[in-house]
Amino acid sequence: MTHPSTATRVVFLGGLGRSGTTLLERLLGELPGVAPLGEVVHLWARGVLAGEPCGCGRPFGACPFWTAVGERAFGGWTRPLAERVLSLRHRVDRTRRVLRIGHPDLDEYVRAYRRVHDAAAQVAGASVVIDSSKHASLAHCLAEGGASIHVVHVVRDPRAVAHSWRRAVRRPEDGRPMTRWGPARTAFHWTAQNVALDLLARRGAPAVEVTRLRYEDLVAAPEATLKGLAQRLGLPAEFPFVTGSTAHITTAHTVSGNPMRFAVGPVGLAFDDSWRSGAHRGLVAALTWPLRSRYGYHGVTA
Numbered sequence: 001m002t003h004p005s006t007a008t009r010v011v012f013l014g015g016l017g018r019s020g021t022t023l024l025e026r027l028l029g030e031l032p033g034v035a036p037l038g039e040v041v042h043l044w045a046r047g048v049l050a051g052e053p054c055g056c057g058r059p060f061g062a063c064p065f066w067t068a069v070g071e072r073a074f075g076g077w078t079r080p081l082a083e084r085v086l087s088l089r090h091r092v093d094r095t096r097r098v099l100r101i102g103h104p105d106l107d108e109y110v111r112a113y114r115r116v117h118d119a120a121a122q123v124a125g126a127s128v129v130i131d132s133s134k135h136a137s138l139a140h141c142l143a144e145g146g147a148s149i150h151v152v153h154v155v156r157d158p159r160a161v162a163h164s165w166r167r168a169v170r171r172p173e174d175g176r177p178m179t180r181w182g183p184a185r186t187a188f189h190w191t192a193q194n195v196a197l198d199l200l201a202r203r204g205a206p207a208v209e210v211t212r213l214r215y216e217d218l219v220a221a222p223e224a225t226l227k228g229l230a231q232r233l234g235l236p237a238e239f240p241f242v243t244g245s246t247a248h249i250t251t252a253h254t255v256s257g258n259p260m261r262f263a264v265g266p267v268g269l270a271f272d273d274s275w276r277s278g279a280h281r282g283l284v285a286a287l288t289w290p291l292r293s294r295y296g297y298h299g300v301t302a
């Protein structure tokens with residue numbers, strides 16, 4: 001092993017689901033030296049225990065990338081290992097605990113993620129891994145546990161997010177419907193996740209940086225926005241695979257994420273404003289003020 005474990009740089013994508021984290025991961029994952037891992041928080045239940053497919057299409061247990069990562073990190077994936085991490089997660093990694101994370105099990109929990117990140121970087125031959133786990137509470141755990149992470153806090157207009165959570169979508173992994181939330185529930189989670197991610201910068205953890213990115217800016221000007229972000233992250237700021245509002249993406253070994261993690265080939269980056277005619281947008285606007293306004297999402301119904 002030639003790389004010391006501290007050499008892995010972790011870009012953690014945070015934000016509420018349906019805010020564009022999977023799209024951003026796929027785009028950054030095309031950069032040389034960067035390995036996109038998907039939502040590592042779900043690796044234990046959906047990958048190890050349920051054997052759901054990797055982004056490459058193979059079941060988790062049959063993916064050569066993840067098999068090699070498991071062997072390097074833990075001597076192989078096992079059910080007791082996954083169950084242990086899930087039980088630690090239940091105790092340590094909770095949104096309501098973000099301001100008082102000092103738990104005796106924190107070190108063991110964070111160590112499991114650091115082992116995955118380090119092993120994945122080594123197997124991929126990458127210096128940077130992307131973990132799009134999204135949850136603010138995991139970012140706080142990693143920060144408190146001393147991990148070196150650069151968090152990209154992805155925000156999206158809550159009215160568009162609520163519109164997306166109401167839609168009926170099937171999971172490509174098993175054909176079951178994805179979770180659906182009503183507008184009030186989405187507004188609550190949107191506020192909770194974003195407030196918790198905003199608090200991350202105030203923890204004062206020395207190895208943690210936070211950069212906020214608006215989904216709308218990404219789709220309005222993909223190349224310019226990606227270049228600015230790549231420079232902040234210390235990544236190569238060249239995006240030959242982005243032409244106008246289309247990106248050409250290749251297969252990625254993402255362990256979990258929204259359905260677009262399976263997309264390969266040209267992907268449109270067009271702005272979706274179907275939410276503007278959706279129901280309940282005024283309710284969501286009211287429930288998410290004033291944070292919504294602070295991120296630049298103005299107006300009441302449009």
Ligand SMILES: [Zn+2]
Pocket residue numbers: 054055056057058063064065066252253254
């Ligand atoms: Zn794979």
